[in-house]
Amino acid sequence: MGRWCPRLRFVERQRTRTLYRAAGSLRRDTTRRATRDGFRPEPEVRPVLRMSTLFLRTLREDPADAEVASHRLLVRGGYIRRAAPGGFTWLPLGWIVYRNVERIIREEMDREGFQEVHFPALLPKDPYEASGRWADYGDNLFRLQDRKGADFLLAPTHEEMFTLLVKDLYSSYKDLPLVIYQIQTKYRDEARPRAGLLRGREFVMKDSYSFDIDDEGLQASYDKHRVAYQRTFDRLGLPYVIVSAMSGAMGGSASEEFLVPLAVGEDTYVRCSACDYAANTEAVQVQPPAPIAFDGLPAAAVMDTPDTPTIQTLVDLFNARPELRHPDREWTAADTLKNLVVKLRNPDGTSTALAIGVPGDRDVDLKRLEAQVGPAEIEPFSEEDFAANPALAKGYIGPGALGLENASGIRYLVDPRVVDGTAWITGADQPGQHVMNLVMGRDFTPDGVIEAAEVLPGDPCPRCGSAMEIARGIEMGHIFQLGRKYAEALGLTVLDENGKTRVVTMGSYGIGVSRAVAAIAEIGCDDKGLIWPREVAPADVHIVATGKPTDPQLPAAEQLAAECEAAGLRVLLDDRVGVSPGVKFNDSELLGVPTIVVVGRGLADGVVELKDRRTGGRRDVPLAEIVGLLRDA
RNA sequence: CGGGGAGUGGCGCAGCGGUAGCGUUCCUGCUUUGGGUGCAGGAGGUCGGGGGUUCGAAUCCCCCCUCCCCGACCA
Structure with a gap:
């Protein structure tokens, strides 16, 4: 890890970004990635996306097989397309959104000094046999064989591989602590894939693993993830509740889930009406009442x-x-x-x-x-x-x-x-x-x-005794102190300062990346369509040109788009000719770019209409001021 | 894996023994240009797959696959 200090790099990145922004030559949230050689900015200007040529077809009606809002709208808006049972194709707009989500997660991991690696999704059986999961995982594991009949699996998570990788390379306490992560396609042979992206059989997950010599170290790694996750979900615009989860028989101790409160979610959790206690129903601990003296109790x-x-x-x-x-x-x-x-x-x-x-x-x-x-x-x-x-x-x-x-x-x-x-x-x-x-x-x-009785609304909070309520949510993240289960099973040890062999203690931490796209869509949408937070939106501004092909609106919109592009804004331009204004307006609302600019009949007076997708508010703005307004928004 | 519903042009649906239809989308022409404009012409389907019954099957029977919803399992 030595020479590369992510913390410092991040500061440097912030500084450069400010400089670029001042010069007006960098779009606001330009993607910059950490590499060993320093930061490599992506192209500083993203070309205008033109709807006349964009690989996109919006649907007038809801697809019949989609029930939940995110699934319906992502398909209708041309973001995704079903390709296999539980598997989706990302179309250009969807892929832009997906990569924005991935970028935010990656930035927040890198900011903590976690390092990215990438494993194969196709793995041999042996490590999973050693950990016992080849048997324990049951039917949810995708299993296959190569031409020689050797067993393989499509990984549902990668604890074994991370453990073995660290075992391969590290053998001293001086190498710890270490956190490595990947953003990987995962496979689970779900009995019932459903709700579009919310639960597929192929999905993308960010999973990280921490390696520490002792419990204090593990706690510190855990706490770092907790903070990083809070920042990540804030940036993604996802509201969340952190609930205690069952670490169960996995041998771990602390375990918390980040749930996004959504009725379509499949997790039930309880929340105290008075204090901040929240827990997965599985993890709720009933407070036993005080014992009663036997004196005077009637006989059985x-x-x-x-x-x-x-x-x-x-x-x-x-x-x-x-x-x-x-x-x-x-x-x-x-x-x-x-x-x-x-x-x-x-x-x-x-x-x-x-x-x-x-x-x-x-x-x-x-x-x-x-x-x-x-x-x-x-x-x-x-x-x-x-x-x-x-x-x-x-x-x-x-x-x-x-x-x-x-x-x-x-x-x-x-x-x-x-x-x-x-x-x-x-x-x-x-x-x-x-x-x-x-x-x-x-x-x-x-x-x-045994804690096995159902939890009912109004049950007393184990912390403060007030009535609890029951709510539904979708699991977006999980942080989990694994302890030594995998390190023991796979023999991951290091020498401590006394030259003694110590079993490493681990944590595992996941975020559903593709699921996050669906959750953001689910949280933000209304009856007209999607509403993206700016940082994950496919564009900063959606410029709609109305009027006849020979009218001045289209060239004016082109001009405006070019100016926005030069100012570092990501632009989606509706330059389709022969498409009526109503269609364009409806599409702009369906697609959900947070800011919409209509170059229409006000152009004669030198104004365009600025619309806020979320509030529906609109006002006329002089054409000359629009770029500045958008850039500072 | 249990219970319920459904598979027919890209999308939404009708047809339920006798020549595959409607709306939308798409293409062409005209028309219209601030809320899915109108008219005309056209393209597009192994009716989920396989087997059977029948002179004849999208339609009836059997098996399988897939999708959706409710339960059991997961980021």
């Missing part, structure tokens, strides 16, 4: 409760029968303890039964459960399984039979709300019988606690 009693197969019928029965009624109030589902038995399919192919007890007013959330028991997968407990375990009375299962020490021998875990001294109505392990006043800690003792 078994009751005949025929025809009560559901929680609701059970509660109704208890409220209806005088001898079962609660002395002070109506019974509710929250007074019951619901017990569910599932089968865990372990990665090694074996199965274990697991029983879960949750308050009867909520269901078991299979996603939360799976996050807790991963990498095992959940299967329903079948009729045959019930038959094989006679201690279980289906529909009347209770703590009396559950537990490693009890008749069923099935491990029994309960919700954190089930604390010592709480009394429950629950199954009595005999058909048609329930037990009431069964007290936790006195009458039964489960094998442990």
Whole structure:
């Protein structure tokens, strides 16, 4: 890393940019890339994009197979085109937008001193076999064979390759810390690709990996990414919520997701209405209530409760029968303890039964459960399984039979709300019988606690106790302290200052690049079309020439476009002849360049119309002032 | 992988045993030029694929593929 100092380079870049801008010879956000030899500016002037020759066809109607706004509008606006199940072709405008997004991400990575590399997407099986992921990844992994029958895969992420690369080249603590990243096409054989770019089987991801000697170093690398991601999403114009995520069985500790709040998103998260707590539902930790003393609690009693197969019928029965009624109030589902038995399919192919007890007013959330028991997968407990375990009375299962020490021998875990001294109505392990006043800690003792009950709106925040709300979002980024799992599996060690071998600790950090394009489109659009933030837009200004082919508007627009180009602005010029103004206006709104200039009937008075795509606001501006206005905008 | 819907010119749709249609797009000519202008002429389709039934299949039957929506999984 020695000689190359990105931080310094960045400062230098800023300075040069200011100079260029002052000279009016550089477009505002010109792309400049870091290389070992210094900064190499791209061509300083981008030629005007002319709609008369642009490889573009906008559609008058929505494509029928597109549901979400971003998919609909990106196809209709001629940005992308479906080419394969879960795969899209980028057309010229789309590719410009895509590269802008990529550039912003790259700049923010480089700014932190992270270094870019590039792996193949097509990889041999061996490293993934060594890490165990060849088996663990399951059907989502694209697998193929070469002509000799050797196994390959199309990489879904590159932890193994990064780990091996560093192992290849580095062997001393002096080489660390290190962060390297790539922007790569990734492949996942999604069961259901959908929503256009939001979830494809081929997509582009920026993934970076940090390598540190100790936990403090890992934390520092993690924090750097956190900050870099915040800056990146700000520049992309994407609102986001940072939520705690499950690091689960992956062996990591800290893990956070950057979610863009969108109803079309597939991630459910909770957010506190009072404090800044936010978490993926899988990661929500319930705050257990205080235990209750056993003194004075009535004794448990078994009751005949025929025809009560559901929680609701059970509660109704208890409220209806005088001898079962609660002395002070109506019974509710929250007074019951619901017990569910599932089968865990372990990665090694074996199965274990697991029983879960949750308050009867909520269901078991299979996603939360799976996050807790991963990498095992959940299967329903079948009729045959019930038959094989006679201690279980289906529909009347209770703590009396559950537990490693009890008749069923099935491990029994309960919700954190089930604390010592709480009394429950629950199954009595005999058909048609329930037990009431069964007290936790006195009458039964489960094998442990599990976070598997569903999270409901209004549940108390684990941090401050205020009511939480539930929202949907799309995962745009994930930062994750991997720890030593991959380094251990693949033997990545370095010598420390005492000459002792140390296993390196790692972090992995991803941003969905192609997904970001869709998310930005989704966030910004309206019923007329797309609205890009300026930095990712395909142009700074969309100049529309109206009037007959022989009118002065077209030459005036050409002239204006040339002046803008010279001033460093990126221009999209609608110079199509014989296209009516209505069509041009509609296209300009569909395409979503943030600023639109109409060279039209005001030209006779020396003015053009300046339109803001987002607000719809428009005003006449003297032709002579327009370039300055745009440049300073 | 379960449940539901659908595949017919670039796009949107109709046709549901008897010669493949409409709108839009595209091409030509005229017309129009501040919100998808009007008129006329034209181009463009292995009716998702394969098998079967039938004198005859876009249409009926079987298998497969693909797309969309809701669930189970992921940036």
